[in-house]
Amino acid sequence: MPGSYQNQKAGDLNFLKRLNLSAILETVRRAPGVTRADIATQAQLTKATVGTAVQSLLNQGWLKEGELQKSSGGRPGRALHLNDDHYYLLGAEVGVHGLRLVACAPSGQVLETQHEPFPCTTPDTTAASLGELLRQFTHRTSLQHRDSLGIGVALPGTIATDEAVLRRAPNLGWHDVRFMELLRPHLPEATGVWLMDNEAKAAAFGELYFRTGAIPESLLYVSAGTGIGSGLAEGRHLPLLTRGVQGLAGEIGHTVLQPGGLYCHCGNRGCAETLVSGWSIRATLGIDEKDDLINRLTPRLQEPMVVHTLRRAGEALGMLLLNLHHTQNPAEIVLGGSLTRLGPLFLDPALTYFEAHQHRLLGTAQRVSLRVIEDSTFVAARGAAAQVLARAIHDQALPQATHGSS
Amino acid sequence: MPGSYQNQKAGDLNFLKRLNLSAILETVRRAPGVTRADIATQAQLTKATVGTAVQSLLNQGWLKEGELQKSSGGRPGRALHLNDDHYYLLGAEVGVHGLRLVACAPSGQVLETQHEPFPCTTPDTTAASLGELLRQFTHRTSLQHRDSLGIGVALPGTIATDEAVLRRAPNLGWHDVRFMELLRPHLPEATGVWLMDNEAKAAAFGELYFRTGAIPESLLYVSAGTGIGSGLAEGRHLPLLTRGVQGLAGEIGHTVLQPGGLYCHCGNRGCAETLVSGWSIRATLGIDEKDDLINRLTPRLQEPMVVHTLRRAGEALGMLLLNLHHTQNPAEIVLGGSLTRLGPLFLDPALTYFEAHQHRLLGTAQRVSLRVIEDSTFVAARGAAAQVLARAIHDQALPQATHGSS
DNA sequence: GGAAGTAAGTTCAATCTGTTTACTTATTCG
DNA sequence: CGAATAAGTAAACAGATTGAACTTACTTCC
Numbered sequence: 067m068p069g070s071y072q073n074q075k076a077g078d079l080n081f082l083k084r085l086n087l088s089a090i091l092e093t094v095r096r097a098p099g100v101t102r103a104d105i106a107t108q109a110q111l112t113k114a115t116v117g118t119a120v121q122s123l124l125n126q127g128w129l130k131e132g133e134l135q136k137s138s139g140g141r142p143g144r145a146l147h148l149n150d151d152h153y154y155l156l157g158a159e160v161g162v163h164g165l166r167l168v169a170c171a172p173s174g175q176v177l178e179t180q181h182e183p184f185p186c187t188t189p190d191t192t193a194a195s196l197g198e199l200l201r202q203f204t205h206r207t208s209l210q211h212r213d214s215l216g217i218g219v220a221l222p223g224t225i226a227t228d229e230a231v232l233r234r235a236p237n238l239g240w241h242d243v244r245f246m247e248l249l250r251p252h253l254p255e256a257t258g259v260w261l262m263d264n265e266a267k268a269a270a271f272g273e274l275y276f277r278t279g280a281i282p283e284s285l286l287y288v289s290a291g292t293g294i295g296s297g298l299a300e301g302r303h304l305p306l307l308t309r310g311v312q313g314l315a316g317e318i319g320h321t322v323l324q325p326g327g328l329y330c331h332c333g334n335r336g337c338a339e340t341l342v343s344g345w346s347i348r349a350t351l352g353i354d355e356k357d358d359l360i361n362r363l364t365p366r367l368q369e370p371m372v373v374h375t376l377r378r379a380g381e382a383l384g385m386l387l388l389n390l391h392h393t394q395n396p397a398e399i400v401l402g403g404s405l406t407r408l409g410p411l412f413l414d415p416a417l418t419y420f421e422a423h424q425h426r427l428l429g430t431a432q433r434v435s436l437r438v439i440e441d442s443t444f445v446a447a448r449g450a451a452a453q454v455l456a457r458a459i460h461d462q463a464l465p466q467a468t469h470g471s472s
Numbered sequence: 473m474p475g476s477y478q479n480q481k482a483g484d485l486n487f488l489k490r491l492n493l494s495a496i497l498e499t500v501r502r503a504p505g506v507t508r509a510d511i512a513t514q515a516q517l518t519k520a521t522v523g524t525a526v527q528s529l530l531n532q533g534w535l536k537e538g539e540l541q542k543s544s545g546g547r548p549g550r551a552l553h554l555n556d557d558h559y560y561l562l563g564a565e566v567g568v569h570g571l572r573l574v575a576c577a578p579s580g581q582v583l584e585t586q587h588e589p590f591p592c593t594t595p596d597t598t599a600a601s602l603g604e605l606l607r608q609f610t611h612r613t614s615l616q617h618r619d620s621l622g623i624g625v626a627l628p629g630t631i632a633t634d635e636a637v638l639r640r641a642p643n644l645g646w647h648d649v650r651f652m653e654l655l656r657p658h659l660p661e662a663t664g665v666w667l668m669d670n671e672a673k674a675a676a677f678g679e680l681y682f683r684t685g686a687i688p689e690s691l692l693y694v695s696a697g698t699g700i701g702s703g704l705a706e707g708r709h710l711p712l713l714t715r716g717v718q719g720l721a722g723e724i725g726h727t728v729l730q731p732g733g734l735y736c737h738c739g740n741r742g743c744a745e746t747l748v749s750g751w752s753i754r755a756t757l758g759i760d761e762k763d764d765l766i767n768r769l770t771p772r773l774q775e776p777m778v779v780h781t782l783r784r785a786g787e788a789l790g791m792l793l794l795n796l797h798h799t800q801n802p803a804e805i806v807l808g809g810s811l812t813r814l815g816p817l818f819l820d821p822a823l824t825y826f827e828a829h830q831h832r833l834l835g836t837a838q839r840v841s842l843r844v845i846e847d848s849t850f851v852a853a854r855g856a857a858a859q860v861l862a863r864a865i866h867d868q869a870l871p872q873a874t875h876g877s878s
Numbered sequence: 879g880g881a882a883g884t885a886a887g888t889t890c891a892a893t894c895t896g897t898t899t900a901c902t903t904a905t906t907c908g
Numbered sequence: 909c910g911a912a913t914a915a916g917t918a919a920a921c922a923g924a925t926t927g928a929a930c931t932t933a934c935t936t937c938c
Contacts, residue, residue, distance in 0.1 A: 076495035076515040078925055079895050082488045086896085089482035103915055109482040115896050117916060134904090140914020141904040283717050296799075300714075308706075308714065310801020311689050311840075321795040325730060334794075334829050388740075389727040393702075393799050395716020423740050434717075484896055485923050492925090509886055521925055523887060540933090546885020547933040881938085888931070898921070907912080 083119075086111060088459050090119050091128060092304070094146050095172070095459075096278055101135055101143025120146065127152035127213075128172075148172045154212045156204070157272075157451030158196060159220040159265055159444075160245075162186055162237050162292050163358075165196055167203050168447040172215075172455055174276030177208050179444055189243045197252025215458045216259030218450030219245060220268040222293065224313035232262065233313055236331070237292050259457045265289060265446040266316055267307050270297030272449025273400050274305045275456055282435075286396035289446075290383065291403035292344040294319040298394050304460050308394075318390065319343060323382060341382035344405060350375050360407045367411060376411040383412075384419025391424055391434060398435045402442030413438060489525075492517060494866050496525050497534060498710070500552050501578070501865075502684055507541055507549025526552065533558035533619075534578075554578045560618045562610070563857030564602060565626040565671060565850075566651075568592055568643050568698050569764075571602055573609050574853040578621075578861060580682030583614050585850055595649045603658025621864045622665030624856030625651060626674040628699065630719035638668065639719055642737070643698050665863045671695060671852040672722055673713050676703030678855025679806050680711045681862055688841075692802035695852070696789065696809035698750040700725040704800050710866050714800075724796065725749060729788060747788035750811060756781050766813050773817060782817040789818075790825025797830055797840060804841045808848030819844060 077085070089109050094100055100108070106116045123129045132145035150171040159166040167180040180203055184195060196219075204214065223235025232243040246260050263271075270287035284300045296316040298308045308315045319339040320332050327336030331345075340346050344359055351372060353362050366372045387399065405412065417436065424434060439445060483491070495515050500506055506514070512522045529535045538551035556577040565572040573586040586609055590601060602625075610620065629641025638649040652666050669677075676693035690706045702722040704714045714721045725745040726738050733742030737751075746752050750765055757778060759768050772778045793805065811818065823842065830840060845851060 076492045076517050077488060078517070079485075079488070079893085080925095082483060082485070082924095083895065086482045101915075111482050111484075112897055113916065114898085114918085118896095135915095137905045138914075139906055139912075141916075143915055308800070311803040312801055314798060314801035317798045317801070321798050322729070322791050323731070325791060385728050385731060389795075390799070392720060392723045392727050393796070394714070395718055395720035395723070397717040485925095486896095488895090489924065507886075518926055519887065520889085520927080523889095524924090541886095543934045544885075545883075545935055547887075547931095549886055879938105881936105883936075884934085886932080886934100889929085891927095891929105893924105893926075895924080896922090898919105900918090900920100902917075903915080905913085905915100908910090 086115065087119055087123065090116065091123060091459050094129060095148055096281065098147045098173070098278060099132060099135075099145040101145060103143050105146075150175060152212060153215050154209055155215050155451035155454045156200065156217040157220070157268075157444075157447040157449065157454070158200065158217070159268075159447040159450065160192060160196065160238070161222065161265075165192075165199060166444055166447045167199060168444050168451055169203065169206075169209055170276075170448060170451040170455075174272075174448070174452065176444065176448065178203065178206050181443060186238055189240055189245060189248055193245060193248035194252055197249055200253060200256075214256065214258055216261070216454040217249075217253070217256060218259070218268065218452075218454040219249070219262040220265040220446040220450040221245065221262055222265050222291075222295070224317065225262065225264050226309070226311065226313045259454045259461075261450070261453055261457065263307075263450060263453060264295065264297065264313065264316070265449075266295040267297030267299075267309070268449035268453060269402060269442070269446045270299040270400075270449065271305055271307055271456075272445065272452035274299040274301050275452040276448070282397035284394075284396040285398045285400060286390060286394055287400045287402060287445075288318070288387065288390070289403040289442075290342065290344075290401065290405040294339055294343050294386075294403070296390065298396060304456055318386060321386070321389065323385060323389075338382065338386050342379040342386065342405075347375060347379060347405075359404070363408065367409075373411060376408060377415050380412045380415030381419055383416040384423075387416065387420045387436070388423050391420075396434065398437070400437050400439060402439040402445050404442075406438055406440055406442065492521065493525055493529065496522065497529060497865050500535060501554055502687065504553050504579075504684060505538060505541075505551040507551060509549050511552075556581060558618060559621050560615055561621050561857035561860045562606065562623040563626070563674075563850075563853040563855070563860070564606065564623070565674075565853040565856070566598060566602065566644070567628065567671075571598075571605060572850055572853045573605060574850050574857055575609065575612075575615055576682075576854060576857040576861075580678075580854070580858065582850065582854065584609065584612050587849060592644055595646055595651060595654055599651060599654035600658055603655055606659060606662075620662065620664055622667070622860040623655075623659070623662060624665070624674065624858075624860040625655070625668040626671040626852040626856040627651065627668055628671050628697075628701070630723065631668065631670050632715070632717065632719045665860045665867075667856070667859055667863065669713075669856060669859060670701065670703065670719065670722070671855075672701040673703030673705075673715070674855035674859060675808060675848070675852045676705040676806075676855065677711055677713055677862075678851065678858035680705040680707050681858040682854070688803035690800075690802040691804045691806060692796060692800055693806045693808060693851075694724070694793065694796070695848075696748065696750075696807065696811040698810075700745055700749050700792075700809070702796060704802060710862055724792060727792070727795065729791060729795075744788060744792050748785040748792065748811075753781060753785060753811075765810070769814065773815075779817060782814060783821050786818045786821030787825055789822040790829075793822065793826045793842070794829050797826070802840065804843070806843050806845060808845040808851050810848075812844055812846055812848065 090105055093105050093108050102116045102120055106113045127149055129146055130149040132147050135143045135145055150173050153172055155170045157168040164183045169178040170176055221232055222237050224233045232245055234241045246262055266287055266289040270285055274285040281301050286298050288296045296318050299305045320337045322336050323338045324336035328340040329335055330337035330340045496511055499511050499514050508522050508526055512519050533555055535552055536555040538553050541549045541551055556579050559578055561576045563574040571588045571590045575584040576582055627638055628643050630639045638651055640647045652668055672693055672695040680691040687707050692704050694702045702724050705711045726743045728742050729744045730742035734746040735741055736743035736746045
């Protein structure tokens with residue numbers, strides 16, 4: 067037999083059925099209120115197939131029936147919605163300065179949040195603390211009568227495609243950590259999907275996946291915080307993430323923006339992070355790592371030095387966004403991370419630069435929408451929860467209901 | 473009914489059968505010489521299913537049986553190969569200085585080539601000439617007794633996801649051209665798959681798709697010629713290309729490498745193309761657009777000015793490759809385009825820079841393989857042919873054989 | 879040389895899936 | 909109120925994969 071080669075996807079009748087159940091579920095998720103007839107035309111299935119599939123999804127607690135639609139000359143259809151009261155998803159983010167927890171309904175609605183200041187420490191200690199927090203978290207009343215579909219954890223570092231091991235997280239000082247294996251002993255009773263991902267990639271995924279109606283073809287999330295990273299999600303079918311072999315895709319902080327510029331902690335010169343990042347701003351303005359950057363900076367926004375530093379950082383961000391536009395060409399760019407709270411002194415130069423230069427290659431025809439999230443505290447954690455939902459819907463057998471449902 | 477939303481993929485039994493036929497065909501394609509039993513374990517299908525599917529692929533002329541395998545204690549398996557004598561693929565490239573034609577067997581083997589000098593002219597004139605060339609080309613004896621699966625055309629410009637219209641090709645001076653519609657009247661008898669794509673993306677696809685054995689997870693093709701562009705192909709299942717909404721993904725020529733640098737023809741300053749591209753080298757060294765760059769430069773390789781220019785361009789290319797490594801993180805980088813013929817004076821600085829800086833973020837553990845193609849004349853055209861094959865195998869019903877076959 | 883063992887490939891009834899066709903239900907329009 | 913229209917359901921049908929039994933073909937061992 068010849069050497070190793072990848073599996074090709076093939077399937078049996080069971081696979082086909084699960085595929086169709088997933089497709090129906092995704093259709094309802096993306097367009098709440100569709101009827102069985104709508105689904106049949108959308109998904110290219112017959113009414114009969116859709117009918118039986120929907121019935122089984124109703125029994126499993128994934129869907130619920132809604133109001134009768136307006137009739138257009140015949141029997142009115144029955145609206146279908148995700149059953150937001152039966153399952154929930156857990157998302158967490160391990161950040162440099164704290165742990166963040168989120169519980170989401172399948173629609174993406176946030177049910178519970180928790181933001182716990184927590185210092186950088188070892189993987190084991192962090193896993194123990196996060197496990198304890200999650201255990202308490204799941205006892206909150208709004209989650210008591212729901213079933214968990216799984217747990218997703220977002221981390222500030224590079225994760226290879228298999229998603230099992232965190233290769234490097236320079237800002238945490240970690241490398242080669244199998245974080246989910248460390249977490250599991252602390253949550254022995256938890257079942258369902260377990261996964262981890264880079265924080266910017268998780269955020270990108272969530273921003274694309276938890277959206278109804280017309281979804282953009284692709285979405286780039288740029289996370290500007292202590293470091294700077296990005297994630298690209300593509301939404302043709304189920305959202306896919308561009309990861310790169312070593313999980314390095316989107317490590318835009320270390321692209322060279324200024325040949326021969328300042329030395330970066332990575333050893334190269336002129337990296338984007340030397341111009342725009344939490345640590346470079348701190349270094350320039352002499353702000354200690356332990357202090358909150360925004361709090362220390364807010365009273366100093368009149369100082370010429372601060373204004374100048376923020377403007378230069380903003381312009382560099384604009385240039386970075388333009389380069390990303392040209393290399394990735396996403397349909398939509400979302401800017402988040404703690405630095406967005408620095409306000410217009412930082413953001414305006416970035417937006418202005420990007421606006422002024424983005425259409426040079428294509429004329430004025432189309433522009434890319436660029437959205438800034440002011441408070442992105444829970445965006446990555448919610449994105450990790452979104453990944454759990456996607457995995458539950460697509461990759462594995464749909465779980466049976468255990469809590470009573472209609 | 474709620475607003476527009478995308479189709480979700482669902483399917484019937486026919487879809488499942490085609491999926492399995494495709495999976496089997498891909499398995500044989502990637503690992504020539506597999507037996508039915510190998511396929512069954514690889515593709516997770518039963519021997520019975522594989523047996524009938526293989527029989528139908530043999531009848532259709534896609535596969536042929538080979539020698540008996542060595543026995544390992546039982547009945548030996550019968551090797552299966554792609555039938556390279558039944559179908560062929562046509563690929564063409566419209567370049568700034570000429571038209572290139574390729575005919576490939578399903579294995580990727582090049583059957584015929586043709587390189588025709590052709591000046592930049594209007595889309596209509598080009599389509600007429602290409603059509604005539606293709607017609608003559610298909611009458612060559614090696615193609616006489618084969619069936620064509622379709623035609624793919626590679627072009628130096630941006631093409632949006634639907635692939636139907638060439639948005640902009642600055643080096644040709646074209647914009648918003650439906651090239652395949654212009655070509656069709658000149659080849660009325662041609663059937664099968666018709667497609668066009670950007671030349672770097674087509675090349676990336678071909679380099680990944682026409683490979684047997686262990687294929688890299690992703691491959692980035694960088695095309696350095698008159699302009700500079702790139703294409704990223706990912707090979708988890710069928711190779712997918714990163715295109716971007718406006719087809720701008722991979723337009724690396726216009727990423728800013730040197731803030732405040734020279735003005736680029738796109739209107740911005742310090743674009744990569746101002747440092748490394750056919751036109752910037754011509755401008756710096758005063759070489760006319762109509763002359764062949766390599767021919768004019770070869771006798772001048774001793775001049776300090778030439779040496780300096782090529783070294784600077786090479787260094788910029790190295791920096792660009794590093795930035796691509798960080799934003800895309802492909803498993804393999806392939807460097808092609810006419811500038812690779814400039815030799816070590818240009819290439820060495822690029823490779824040296826890339827080698828020296830690539831592992832700063834991940835330690836010395838893994839390195840990305842970087843391969844240079846010296847003669848990339850037919851790479852893009854062959855890539856377009858590869859796309860035709862992929863489309864024929866995956867997207868549509870497998871055609872019936874018309875020429876007699878075993 | 880022959881019998882036993884092992885593995886590849888085939889045959890065919892059984893099972894499971896989506897489809898087709900006919901039917902029931904529920905609303906609008908005249 | 910009846911005809912028309914459209915949503916949803918039920919039962920027979922068509923088809924693809926499966927599983928078990930079978931045939932084929934080679935190796936190994938006595």
